[in-house]
Amino acid sequence: MVDLATHPSAAIVQRDSADLVAGSWNRCVRDYGLDPARIELDVVSRSQLSAHRDELGDVVSIARGEMDNLAAQIAGSGYALMLTDARGVILYNHVESALRESFRAAGLWDGANWSEWRQGTNGIGTCIVEQRPVVIHCADHFAVRHSGLSCSAAPIRNAAGELLAVLDASSVQCEGTRAGQMHTVALVSMSARLIEKSLFVNAHRESRVLRFHGRPEFVGLIHDGLLAIDDNDCIVAADENAALQLGVDGRGALIGQPIAQVFDIDTGTFAATAHEQDQTVWPLHERLRGRRYYARLTAPARSRRALSLHGGEARSLHIPAQHANRRPGLSELAGADPAMAENVRCAHRVVDRRIAIMLRGETGTGKEVFARAIHEASARAGKPFVAVNCAAIPETLIEAELFGYKPGAFTGASRDGMPGKVLQASGGTLFLDEIGDMPLALQTRLLRVLEEREVVPLGGDTPIALDLNVISATHADLGARVASGDFRSDLYYRLDGITLTLPAVRERADRQALLRAVIASEHDGAAAIRIAEDAMKALVRYDWPGNIRQIRNVMRTALALCEDGLVRLADLPEEITHQAQQSAASTCASDEDSVVSDNPLANAERDALIGALEHNGWNVSRTAAQLATSRNTLYRKMKKHAIEPAQKR
Incomplete structure (x- = not known):
């Protein structure tokens, strides 16, 4: 850390x-x-x-x-x-x-x-x-x-x-x-x-946002620089980190500059990358000093809302064939969600420090994917990654499965014996999923193995040295299980060097980007994936109680059922379409209430706002000053009463 x-x-x-x-x-x-x-x-x-x-x-x-x-x-x-x-x-x-x-x-x-x-x-x-x-x-x-x-x-x-x-x-x-x-x-x-x-990304959601850093794994994390770029490829905003990374005297020195004068970049490629919502981190060079950076570009919200290819019928995910089914790297897992970005930052800091990592999160939040990405980002990347689901192995077999056994150790044992998962992971990473479901007796032996860094297979008497990096995961509250006596406190503290909590899909700030990434990973063809607008809206609105695992299963089925390579609302499960219909009805009713109200005070406020805006030529800053309020408050009240700003009218 x-x-x-x-x-x-x-x-x-x-x-x-x-x-x-x-x-x-x-x-x-x-x-x-x-x-x-x-x-x-x-x-x-x-x-x-x-x-x-x-x-x-x-x-x-x-x-x-x-x-x-x-x-x-x-x-x-x-x-x-x-x-x-x-x-x-x-x-x-x-x-x-x-x-x-x-x-x-x-x-x-x-x-x-x-x-x-x-x-x-x-x-x-x-x-x-x-x-x-x-x-x-x-x-x-x-x-x-x-x-x-x-x-x-x-x-x-x-x-x-x-x-x-x-x-x-x-x-x-x-x-x-x-x-x-x-x-x-x-x-x-x-x-x-x-x-x-x-706040920066939110304030400039109608612009392209370039995130960059001198190291690729830091793109999307707290230390990267942010530049907002308008339709003319000029910088309209920069954060403090951008100024520091580029060595300029304050963020104001970057405002108004064409992006092509700051970075050696082809604007045509630049525009295409943003249009396709490419989440790949790609290299670019600064013009002034020639330093190399790595960057990722996010398209403006209007482009993300725009429909493509089918005259408004569908939007497309442009995923090259070689990207399908590729395991994401650790930095890619951060997405645009603050909680995941913090998890990735912490994981990068502890990955090779011999610190035990515990992953917490609901079932289906991608704990094994995150653990594997940590392994691939470590110095052990070329060594084994061995996953053990402690809840899936019968209690009578878990000891032999974990620690192995010698030939003839028990009735039914293989004549050649078995090394066990712990020994197979030596030199690499042992991932203990659902560690909270491990029997108490096995917890004692596991603690001894982790403390002594050696294992004795069943039926054996000679210890075998181990070199292990351990990552554990659970959906349970292990602290409560320790308090109830169902989990050993000493093992808990041995495994809990740092706890990283993976947010549920419904809690993520980048839900749509996450959906796109998971859908793309389930696509096995070379052509672009196309999803109807109403289907995409339904996917975004759904709560996803089964999290990423549920998204994978739903989209795998939808991609198999769809015709002409276009996923329509009818290809989705009923629980998703039903929730979408309820949400749309609620939103529609809310919108109607905000425009025409039975409340005379609300109508009076709307009329007064329109009158003040017209008096000031629809200049929001002057109107806010006249009303002795902030521009943010005025914009919020305009949105409440469905009063569109001048540039959108």
Whole structure:
């Protein structure tokens, strides 16, 4: 994993934290006139909190997903997570239930204003002023009442580099030293960067987005650079990583440049790649210094929505024959989902560090595929990958299957004996699927084999040395099984060097791209796969309780049943088409309600918005200023009332 103590964000915080705190205290006294003994908590009203949340719109929903991921990493540590806006108002918190009262008493709750000018030096407020990651630990706080807190905060910026929000991890039990908080601030900073990546892609979904890095395995992960490119092949936005990778003075230096002046790239090939939604990582060279990078291009949303080939009847997946049935590499498994990207990043960091990896996830989420990709990305790639499903082998046979046996070890044994899965995996990777279903007696022996790195086959007396990398997987809550006595705690801690949770299909942010990839892998022909528009919509809307395994089975059948190489709605199972019809009916009703309402207040708001927009020549910025609201809030209300922006009317 990342050495968080030496992460760049942690280094910056550690280097100048004393000056940062001193500067903040000076502001508290000189500019704000605060008394450290007389600072009171300021909480906005419920309606004001709602307005603050509305102003940020998608930021809150995107950040909440990443906060859930981060909370899983710090569970049990005594820390809680806060998301605030750029004014310091807490919009959303993630606190373990047992700690809620203590955090509420400390004022760390939705609606509380933690700006520096109201609460003095603190993680959230000082991060807003400094606009960089900060640690405010114990007595660093200006207010006496906050001296028991330890806070690590990082800024969240939009695609233009402007401060939008702050992500904070706080503890109400001040322990340890400030240096000990470097791990926390680095985790928070990485989560903030992931949120920024999602915000960038979301803000420029109508543009092509180029993701690039000097190493192919990092494309699609937190450290890659992002460039948004318009229809004229010019750069319209760049993130901070893009500027750093290209060695330019800020992201603004890239805006407006033709992409062909930055990279040695053929624009015709460039356009075709985006049109086909090619998820392959391909090499390209920077023109200024000649450095080689690797990149992946995402088409604009309008192209992804556009129909092709059949006059609007179907869309196509253009997959070359050699790509069919190819196993995806580890970096490819990240897709465009933040949780999977974090899983891939962690896997790359631990893969050759002799750290046991445990994969958690619902049945069918692709745990064996992910384990095999980890193996292929490791130094053991040319050695055996041996998978054992602990739930599929009868209890009476699992010991012999795992550890092998000598000739004549038991009645019915092969006269030649058998080496066993553990020995077969020596030198490579042993994948123990559904490890939670292994019998207790076998758990004891497995632990001994893993600890001593040697195995004695049944009927034998001479140990055989092993060289193993172990990856285990389960859909069960092993912690609960340990508590109930059904799973050995010592084996659990031996296997749980790092836990990576694979999200269910319904939870993935890149569901459509995932569907396309799985469908393509099931296609065994040379021609393009074509899927009718209504069929694709039904596939995207379905919940997929069986996850990726269910997608494979459904599409294998649909591809066999379809005629003329076109998958239609009728080729899909009834449960998928039925859910699609229900969803479409619900969406239609919702759309009608948003345009024509029985609520006179809603109709009045719609008429007022149209009037203000017409008065300002349909200029959204001027209208928002006149109404004393943000552009995001105005766009959201326009969408609510089905008022189209000027360029779409």
